[in-house]
Amino acid sequence: MIVADALRAGTARLTAAGVPDAARDARWLLAHMMGFAPDRLVLHLQDEVGARAAARFETALTAREARQPVAQIVGERLFWGRRFRVTREVLDPRPETESLIALALTERFGSVLDMGTGSGAIALTLMAETGAATTATDLSPGALAVAGENAARLGLHPTFLLSDWFQRVEGRFDLIVSNPPYIAEAEMTALAPEVRDWEPRMALTPGGDGLDAYRAIAAGAGAHLAPGGRLLVEIGAEQGAPVAALFRATGLDDVRIHPDMDGRDRVVAGRTPRIG
Known part of the structure; x- marks a missing residue:
């Protein structure tokens, strides 16, 4: 899966869970799991996410769906x-x-x-x-x-x-x-x-x-x-x-x-x- 597709799917999941600013949070979480600054993720939309980052992103999305704050999920x-x-x-x-x-x-x-x-x-x-x-x-x-x-x-x-x-x-x-x-x-x-x-x-x-x-x-x-x-x-x-x-x-x-x-x-x- 490329970054653009993962970001789109993550945003949809958080939106369905009623998370405010779902697109922002999905971007922040995916960027963190891939080791990028959130504002740099746009430069990597066609990159492959990779299995390890995809698994971490999945765990992060599940936590955010439960309304755990993003700062707690990423730890900073x-x-x-x-x-x-x-x-x-x-x-x-x-x-x-x-x-x-x-x-x-x-x-x-x-x-x-x-x-x-x-x-x-x-x-x-x-x-x-x-x-x-x-x-x-x-x-x-x-x-x-x-x-x-x-x-x-x-x-x-x-x-x-x-x-x-x-x-x-x-x-x-x-x-x-x-x-x-x-x-x-x-x-x-x-x-x-x-x-x-x-x-x-x-x-x-x-x-x-x-x-x-x-x-x-x-x-x-x-x-x-x-x-x-x-x-x-x-x-x-x-x-x-x-x-x-x-x-x-x-x-x-x-x-x-x-x-x-x-x-x-x-x-x-x-x-x-x-x-x-």
């Missing part, structure tokens, strides 16, 4: 120009989270704490971009193992802590960042199956109204931020006002809500008062 996701390993132990790093990275990099910082690090995409990106001393925490040993693997692949050496938010964190930081679980319990059933059924529940929702993680982060941030230090958290599109209110209630200054590239509220920022 591109984030801020770097490839990060992705498994069922961690959230798939999403493009909108790059808004948090962009905002963090608008100011210099020498130390950073990333809480709920998951794959380590945020912590390791900031460390790679700035050389800052980096600490990353998570409550999941499996997530920390994935983050450690990503650090090793990038040649980085942050400090990893198994910690429930600030529980085992010591010292103060110029920057604290987090993409915490923020989906309300009542919203879980409406999530796409790729998220609801395949990503770790503890990384998606804290239960209740979805704000418990922000309450814990806001309550502990003052004791762990250096004077003038910043706190940046990713939020759901409707959570800007309540999270900003939590920040202000705990004494943070310069509290602002920042949009992502699609114009939706995405990051709430605050800082501790400067001395002098």
Whole structure:
């Protein structure tokens, strides 16, 4: 079978399974199984797929028909120009989270704490971009193992802590960042199956109204931020006002809500008062 025929058949299968963007996913999966970048597959449409790649593509299609996310199937996701390993132990790093990275990099910082690090995409990106001393925490040993693997692949050496938010964190930081679980319990059933059924529940929702993680982060941030230090958290599109209110209630200054590239509220920022 040539690439064009395999791609056509794969797209038809995913479409029949109700997979959104079936053509894109079929192209991504086939390219990965053949060792090509997805945008280069068009140059190989008349090539033979080969028995080994065809078997791998068949396995990948079956997984995608079951709505397993493409990043889990291929085992990686591109984030801020770097490839990060992705498994069922961690959230798939999403493009909108790059808004948090962009905002963090608008100011210099020498130390950073990333809480709920998951794959380590945020912590390791900031460390790679700035050389800052980096600490990353998570409550999941499996997530920390994935983050450690990503650090090793990038040649980085942050400090990893198994910690429930600030529980085992010591010292103060110029920057604290987090993409915490923020989906309300009542919203879980409406999530796409790729998220609801395949990503770790503890990384998606804290239960209740979805704000418990922000309450814990806001309550502990003052004791762990250096004077003038910043706190940046990713939020759901409707959570800007309540999270900003939590920040202000705990004494943070310069509290602002920042949009992502699609114009939706995405990051709430605050800082501790400067001395002098």
